[in-house]
Amino acid sequence: MSLTFTDIFCGAGGSSIGLTAAGLQLRLAANHWQRAIETHSANFRDAEHLCADVNNYDMRRLPSTDVLWASPICTEASPAGGRPSRTCTVPGQGDLLEAFGPISRKGFERTRATFWDVIRATEVHRYRVVLVENVPDVARWELFDHWVAGMLLLGYRVQYVSVSSAHIGDQRNLHAPQWRDRLYLVFTRTGIELPDVDPHPVAWCQTCSVDVHAVQAWKKPDRRRIGKYRQQYVYVCPNAVCRNSVVEPYVLPAAAAIDWSDLGRRIGDRAEPLADNTMTRIRAGLSMFADRHVLLTVNHAGHDGRAHPADAAPLPAQTKRIGNGIISPPMLVPAGGTWNNTASAVTAPMRTRTAREAEALLTPEPFIAVLRKHGTAHSIDQPLRTIAAGGHHHALVVPYRRGNKPTTTGDPLRTMSTRDSGALVQPAVAVEDCRFRMLKPREQLRAQRFPDTYQVLGNVGEQTMQAGNAVSANVAQWLGQQVTTALDQ
Template identity: 55%
Template sequence: MSLTFTDIFCGAGGSSIGLTGAGFELKLAANHWARAIETHELNFQNARHLCADVSNYDMRRLPRTDILWASPICTEISPAGGRKRKKAQLDLLDMQGLDEEEKPRDDSAFERTRATFWDVIRATEVHRYRAVLVENVVDVIDWELFDVWVSAMKVLGYNCQFTSVSSAHIGDETNPHAPQWRDRLYMTLTRTGIRLPDVAPKPLAWCSECAEQVRARQSWRDPDPTRRKIGKYRQQYDYRCPNRACRHALVEPYVLPAAAAIDWSNLGVKIGERHLHKLPELKPNTLRKIRLGLEMFAEPTVVTLTHGTDEDGRTFPASAAPLYARTVKVGDGLTVPPFVTVLRRNGTATGLDDALSTVSAGGNHHGLTIPPGTEGAFYVKNFGGNLDPKHAVKDVRDEPFGAVTTRDHHSLVIPYRRGAKPHRPDRPLSTVATRDAHGLVQDVAVDVNEVRYRMLQPREQLRAQRFPDSYEVTGNRGEQTMQAGNAVSSNVAQWLGQAIAKVL
């Protein structure tokens, strides 16, 4: 008999995808937004669905299940919210910046974000779940009642542990990584008598000092053992090698690049021809970011995965030096094309629209390909404010996306090259070892008007959350974007579910 779960803040279904992938059976999914329930019900037809404000719902009517999953996100304290942090739990979503035709048609989506943390306590008090999983932004610990909430769960008889991790660092051969930097706090609570699961992140990484692949360990920058270990990657913690021989050297876990989520058959529109497509002119700040990106990435480059800085040789033009041996091991170096094609053991290639195996497996499962016309592709973060442009422009070839939010913040830029013939990524290409890919010096000035530019589409944002392409999402573009941004990365939910299943 399978383990069962209730998802009372189901959204579009990321948590449900993950837990069912871990072998759990969904009994009921609830959300206050009709559009999200419509999407969820379309993909989980054997479960009950509830469209209601659960804060006003009689929790006795929920089914009795083994697990409760809850994602009571506080929009006002999310770093992606772009607003001054508040201490209250409820807030209205800001619709400014969305085109009129892209705003969600159902205004109830904006009447409140998601139900409060107190509803987790109400449901748990009634059903005494064997385990409770709660997902939230890391900044939730700044909520003045956070410790009160944790204490209440302990009064109900639950042990609690905290896991801070980025979605980009979770995955394996059966649970592919999400190509997205998304720092979140995951709280795992088990009823008294049930041991807490092992949910300490141990991503695969290459230790150049030990010259071997290792399971990295989190290393917190604040050495005070009395302080709660909650924070963000590269801000509050790093990863280190577990071996003493190298004195626990800093390492960089493997990640799946943003290119894995991009639909390369859609190259966008040339900036100089936007008026022909009745598209508005780009803002000066966006053009400045694009020009910076062209300076950084327009020429084909080689990126070594030692993860140093540009000054110490991490990135260099392909025309400036020979390539390192083609491998996914960090110590050997890696040539970085616009996207990575996964090679299965029988030697055949799969397109980017297939589920990718983890980039950290073995070292012989991935072939690198360069589709003509997309050399130097990068993406731009269209956040407002005083964001340094250098932090707003990222190469799609070695960086996951920034956190996907409920707004269209990411756009794709593809430099145009004379004579290039773009084609769909499902067509096999020659390996990067070919002469044309590596031996050609390209000294081409790029006219910004010839650059192709477009916003990322909802399907690409869903891929960044590790939703399968077969997953159907309803609504217009704005509604689909909102569903993707509010979703849980399904790879992390699956990882947590697998760990919980072992102790139940």
């Protein structure tokens, strides 16, 4: 018989997706917001659903299950976060409610219930394991340690798990392409074996020249191990031979979540200009990423296949086969808000998704240059000119040694010498020629590792909020797998 679980702050269903993928059976999902319950029930038809403010609910009416998942409190309703936010605006870009559809005030002001409801439910049902998810900063709440002590008095042991969603995953549980630092508290009833919930993401150790299962190394000793990646902890190689070198775990890039069939509108063609702050951020992003070409080997046996900046290392051995690609990545640009002010490359995970999305996809407009007499450049959305046998549609490789002539990228590279002798020419990118659009709800959901087949109901604003408030499904699945292993034993 499958282990069962209750999800009392289910939201759109990220935690339920993960736990069911780990083999647990959902008995009941609860949330105060009707739209979230409509979404959840559309995907988990066999489970019971409750739309109620759990603060005022008699916990004896909940089913008794093996596991309880709870995601209490968020930035709108946290005792550590001050007064609830009353608005949902994107400065300089208009009001999100007006742009993407109205969201009920109840959905904003009471997105989660409080921690005390976890104790009330646990006191009645004495779950075998209780999983609680929240932001690491909640540990600053002055009553946090007292709340943990309350769970210990009920007969539980606690494990603190601080991890980013970007670092959890394997071949059967794909990573989330998003930086999302969260604190997970695993309460196991006394007498039950503790699950192994120490994260060990796969990383490449440069010194050992091998993939390793990295371990967390905390900058300051803390028995609770609560913090954020790079700020309070890093990952190191477990091998002593390299003296536990700091390593960088593999991650899934933001590009994996983006719908590349829609690049947005050309900025210069917009009827309503973008806000000045957004334009400033775009220019700053272009200065960082638009000229950052990347080389990728795609067909050479024995090569690790890693991408690397074109200006950071020599070309690999050249063969008669076309085996290297050059990439100039698009970027994600903040289009409002205050906490997110810089652009980021799509080759890295997305920033933390929020209920108030204000990030856009920016793509430099590609074009084709005709390199014959009287030839001109034209956009790729226009029909391709007649192709001649000579192949005149290329970019340029320009030599900067005396006596050499420019060649196209369609010709083989000249013999590589010990001195740099060639450069790739790329024209400067004008902001007006870039394409721009806001990220879609489905892209936000992919960043939380929701499958594309998952139905999320409501207007664009409501879908965005559900995605931003969701639990990353890959982390819930990992925790569910570890808990299941411990309970089976």
